[in-house]
Amino acid sequence: MMSNVYDAAYDMEKAIRNSSEFTDLKNLYDQVNADPGAKGMFDNFRQLQMTLQQKQMTGQEIAPDEMEQAQKTVALVQQHETIAKLMEAEQRLSMVIADLNRIIMKPLEDLYGAPEQ
Amino acid sequence: MMSNVYDAAYDMEKAIRNSSEFTDLKNLYDQVNADPGAKGMFDNFRQLQMTLQQKQMTGQEIAPDEMEQAQKTVALVQQHETIAKLMEAEQRLSMVIADLNRIIMKPLEDLYGAPEQ
Numbered sequence: 145m146m147s148n149v150y151d152a153a154y155d156m157e158k159a160i161r162n163s164s165e166f167t168d169l170k171n172l173y174d175q176v177n178a179d180p181g182a183k184g185m186f187d188n189f190r191q192l193q194m195t196l197q198q199k200q201m202t203g204q205e206i207a208p209d210e211m212e213q214a215q216k217t218v219a220l221v222q223q224h225e226t227i228a229k230l231m232e233a234e235q236r237l238s239m240v241i242a243d244l245n246r247i248i249m250k251p252l253e254d255l256y257g258a259p260e261q
Numbered sequence: 262m263m264s265n266v267y268d269a270a271y272d273m274e275k276a277i278r279n280s281s282e283f284t285d286l287k288n289l290y291d292q293v294n295a296d297p298g299a300k301g302m303f304d305n306f307r308q309l310q311m312t313l314q315q316k317q318m319t320g321q322e323i324a325p326d327e328m329e330q331a332q333k334t335v336a337l338v339q340q341h342e343t344i345a346k347l348m349e350a351e352q353r354l355s356m357v358i359a360d361l362n363r364i365i366m367k368p369l370e371d372l373y374g375a376p377e378q
């Protein structure tokens with residue numbers, strides 16, 4: 145029985161790797177990384193995003209000028225065509241992965257009952 | 262391509278549902294729920310666990326007497342044979358699911374690089 149679960153996981157890993165959602169993302173990510181200007185802009189944005197998420201998760205306050213800085217950075221990266229496309233591709237893959245997680249977690253949800261909406 | 266990912270997810274859902282880890286957990290959960298005394302004890306423990314987790318996640322302090330209460334409740338439920346087995350079964354399934362998540366997230370990890378250990 146055990147091996148079936150792991151076999152299914154490896155099949156799914158392969159399916160994700162071959163999906164258009166993943167290959168699109170990979171191509172855009174490679175494009176951004178091949179362009180030092182784009183890469184710098186994107187790394188800067190990613191860093192800021194992680195800092196803000198960490199603050200949110202640990203209940204720290206986000207200062208108004210930090211928020212303003214974040215909004216400016218988002219506006220800037222969204223004007224870069226390849227980065228904007230990369231962010232859309234990330235969004236699409238995230239949605240697929242959220243779907244997959246819902247499907248896989250269905251047995252546990254059936255057992256314990258769905259969480260309140 | 263898309264359908265392959267979802268097909269793989271449904272196969273995996275079935276594999277989880279048929280795994281001994283899941284069926285063991287389900288049998289123990291049904292046993293606990295069929296026994297009002299055990300069910301009450303387990304629900305009480307689960308409720309307390311969720312309250313403490315929520316506090317931890319939102320950065321709220323856990324009072325010393327709340328911690329003491331939690332430790333007493335854990336000690337109590339662990340003395341109940343079926344509940345103790347249920348908790349072990351939950352632990353085993355959690356470990357399998359963590360493995361599965363690691364396998365499935367491998368493509369993204371390869372793309373973005375592994376998080377720092």
Ligand SMILES: [Ca+2]
Pocket residue numbers: 177183187
């Ligand atoms: Ca980078």
Ligand SMILES: [Ca+2]
Pocket residue numbers: 294300304
């Ligand atoms: Ca219950």
